[in-house]
Amino acid sequence: MVFRLEIEGIAKAYGRQEVLSATSLALAPRELLCVLGPSGCGKSTLLGIVAGLVEPSAGSVRLDGVDVTALPSEKRGMPMVFQDHLLFPAMTAGENVAFGLVMRRVAREDIARRVREALAAVRLEGMESRLPSELSGGQRQRVALARALVLRPAVLLLDEPFSNLDAGLRLEMRELIMEMRDALGFAALVVTHDPQEALGLGDRVAVMQRGAVAEIDAPAALYARAKTQAVAALLGPASFLPLTRGHAGLRLRDGTPVASEGDRAGELALCLRPEILRFAGGRELAGTGMSLPAQLGKTYFTGAKIVAEARTTCGTLRVDLDVTADLEGLARQSAVGDLCVAWDPSRAFVVGAEPVVSELELKTGAP
Amino acid sequence: MRTWRAALVHAALAALILPVLPLLIWSFTEAWPWPGLLPTTFSLRAWRVAADADAGFLSGLAASCALAAVVTVISLAISLPLAELLGRGRFRGKAFVEVLAMLPLFIPAFVAAMGLHETLIHWGLADTYAGVALLQLVPTTPYMVRSLATGFALLGTRLEDQARTLGAGPWQVFSRITLPRLVPAIVLGSTFVFLASLGEYLLALLVGGGAVRTLPIVLYPFLASGDRAISSMGSLLLYAGPLVVLLVIDLKTRKYV
Numbered sequence: 277m278v279f280r281l282e283i284e285g286i287a288k289a290y291g292r293q294e295v296l297s298a299t300s301l302a303l304a305p306r307e308l309l310c311v312l313g314p315s316g317c318g319k320s321t322l323l324g325i326v327a328g329l330v331e332p333s334a335g336s337v338r339l340d341g342v343d344v345t346a347l348p349s350e351k352r353g354m355p356m357v358f359q360d361h362l363l364f365p366a367m368t369a370g371e372n373v374a375f376g377l378v379m380r381r382v383a384r385e386d387i388a389r390r391v392r393e394a395l396a397a398v399r400l401e402g403m404e405s406r407l408p409s410e411l412s413g414g415q416r417q418r419v420a421l422a423r424a425l426v427l428r429p430a431v432l433l434l435d436e437p438f439s440n441l442d443a444g445l446r447l448e449m450r451e452l453i454m455e456m457r458d459a460l461g462f463a464a465l466v467v468t469h470d471p472q473e474a475l476g477l478g479d480r481v482a483v484m485q486r487g488a489v490a491e492i493d494a495p496a497a498l499y500a501r502a503k504t505q506a507v508a509a510l511l512g513p514a515s516f517l518p519l520t521r522g523h524a525g526l527r528l529r530d531g532t533p534v535a536s537e538g539d540r541a542g543e544l545a546l547c548l549r550p551e552i553l554r555f556a557g558g559r560e561l562a563g564t565g566m567s568l569p570a571q572l573g574k575t576y577f578t579g580a581k582i583v584a585e586a587r588t589t590c591g592t593l594r595v596d597l598d599v600t601a602d603l604e605g606l607a608r609q610s611a612v613g614d615l616c617v618a619w620d621p622s623r624a625f626v627v628g629a630e631p632v633v634s635e636l637e638l639k640t641g642a643p
Numbered sequence: 644m645r646t647w648r649a650a651l652v653h654a655a656l657a658a659l660i661l662p663v664l665p666l667l668i669w670s671f672t673e674a675w676p677w678p679g680l681l682p683t684t685f686s687l688r689a690w691r692v693a694a695d696a697d698a699g700f701l702s703g704l705a706a707s708c709a710l711a712a713v714v715t716v717i718s719l720a721i722s723l724p725l726a727e728l729l730g731r732g733r734f735r736g737k738a739f740v741e742v743l744a745m746l747p748l749f750i751p752a753f754v755a756a757m758g759l760h761e762t763l764i765h766w767g768l769a770d771t772y773a774g775v776a777l778l779q780l781v782p783t784t785p786y787m788v789r790s791l792a793t794g795f796a797l798l799g800t801r802l803e804d805q806a807r808t809l810g811a812g813p814w815q816v817f818s819r820i821t822l823p824r825l826v827p828a829i830v831l832g833s834t835f836v837f838l839a840s841l842g843e844y845l846l847a848l849l850v851g852g853g854a855v856r857t858l859p860i861v862l863y864p865f866l867a868s869g870d871r872a873i874s875s876m877g878s879l880l881l882y883a884g885p886l887v888v889l890l891v892i893d894l895k896t897r898k899y900v
């Protein structure tokens with residue numbers, strides 16, 4: 277397989293503090309690869325190294341098979357779009373879009389035409405002479421996108437490109453980028469901390485933790501079969517039940533054998549996403565390895581659904597309920613001990629449960 | 644609250660503008676005996692002197708402006724690298740370097756002039772405009788460095804990074820991105836340096852040795868002899884020169900601010 281962009285063994289340390297350790301990634305032609313991670317995981321540093329703005333401590337970056345690690349940013353031909361548009365304030369939208377073409381000494385007539393086309397492609401026809409201060413946030417971000425795409429890059433770099441926009445605009449930008457990719461055929465490396473964005477935009481998603489790529493896969497596969505608890509939790513809401521290893525396979529803490537597969541070395545947990553859980557009658561599914569007796573805990577309404585807690589002897593689970601759910605009926609069943617929480621064993625999965633210490637736990641000192 | 648602020652603003656403007664009025668009146672006055680509210684005799688004598696090429700007022704003004712412009716441009720050029728280091732750099736002993744950069748202000752300029760005079764004679768720069776320009780750089784450049792350093796500190800490097808990923812090389816980044824955004828700081832620093840050079844008398848006298856005829860040099864004998872009409876006219880010329888320059892700069896740089 278021929279890759280557009282290959283990142284191999286890239287590491288970066290500032291003094292003794294290592295922010296990236298031997299990270300490797302590869303981008304196929306036309307691929308949108310999202311790098312997802314919490315702030316401080318090293319994802320922006322990685323992008324800076326690919327762009328040529330940050331010098332790596334080790335490793336190489338190859339573009340179409342050519343090592344560009346030593347090339348300055350301006351010679352790499354990989355434009356970057358940043359979170360805060362970074363339009364040049366004293367230049368009009370048209371001059372901003374023309375900037376890279378002027379740097380490449382493209383003929384004047386060609387520049388005018390390509391700028392017009394690029395602005396039209398991001399639906400900003402006739403906005404050439406506006407200054408950035410005269411544009412809205414979404415328009416500015418689209419100018420920034422046009423300014424990068426007008427160069428017809430093979431690889432586009434996007435650093436949290438939508439996180440300063442509100443929800444509706446974010447979706448619009450996401451669609452715009454996918455549409456432009458289909459039309460122009462570039463590959464893009466997108467850094468984001470928003471799992472919705474990564475899952476919705478990426479052909480593949482790479483999850484980074486503490487300066488390294490923890491897992492990489494297609495969005496649906498990663499969401500449904502993450503290998504570790506931390507990655508599963510980062511991608512979306514999930515509850516985790518600790519597992520023990522008996523002679524007949526994996527068991528929940530109360531001894532219930534688990535129908536899901538995935539036994540392997542180390543501490544394990546069963547990952548249950550809220551959308552695969554439902555409440556059922558107390559004895560309905562007992563002993564099948566796909567349910568636990570439960571008490572109804574707190575519930576709250578979120579608009580599209582009701583989020584409910586199911587308290588079991590193995591841990592508390594988050595359950596998504598339809599807004600038409602009969603909460604009073606569930607509460608009555610719960611009160612007389614005739615309630616269980618059940619799941620689809622084919623959609624539950626086993627994750628490695630290395631101890632995850634969240635920031636909150638550190639602050640409050642909770643166990 | 645608002646009326647207080649308005650009053651303060653008006654008072655400040657008055658303090659800046661009112662002192663010019665007596666100068667204006669004096670420049671047209673032949674006699675103004677105490678305690679008259681207005682002069683008793685008006686005349687155009689002072690302004691005829693101004694127009695007289697032999698008196699050297701207009702050529703002095705031109706020389707002063709040219710000298711100040713040259714000093715400003717050189718000061719700007721030599722200050723940029725140091726200012727970038729002070730504004731953007733992070734290194735040990737930065738506070739110390741900052742103090743070093745201000746040091747020339749602590750030493751009276753004529754002390755430096757005395758020390759350097761001999762060197763200037765060796766270099767053949769004594770009694771020349773070039774020599775005066777060189778020495779005027781000493782007490783003026785710290786103002787430029789400070790203004791530019793503050794400007795650099797406010798810039799950050801992100802727009803530069805953006806320009807680089809779009810294909811701009813170091814010179815293009817500097818000329819198209821950094822420099823336009825530094826304009827407010829450049830205007831501030833240049834104003835200080837220009838004005839300091841324009842009104843500078845001592846160095847022009849010591850190093851210029853009479854061959855350098857800037858406006859303050861031309862004006863000083865009239866001040867010393869107590870000719871108020873001509874002194875006032877000369878002062879107004881010194882006042883008008885920078886006023887025009889500043890107005891032009893302000894109009895030309897408005898879009899960057």
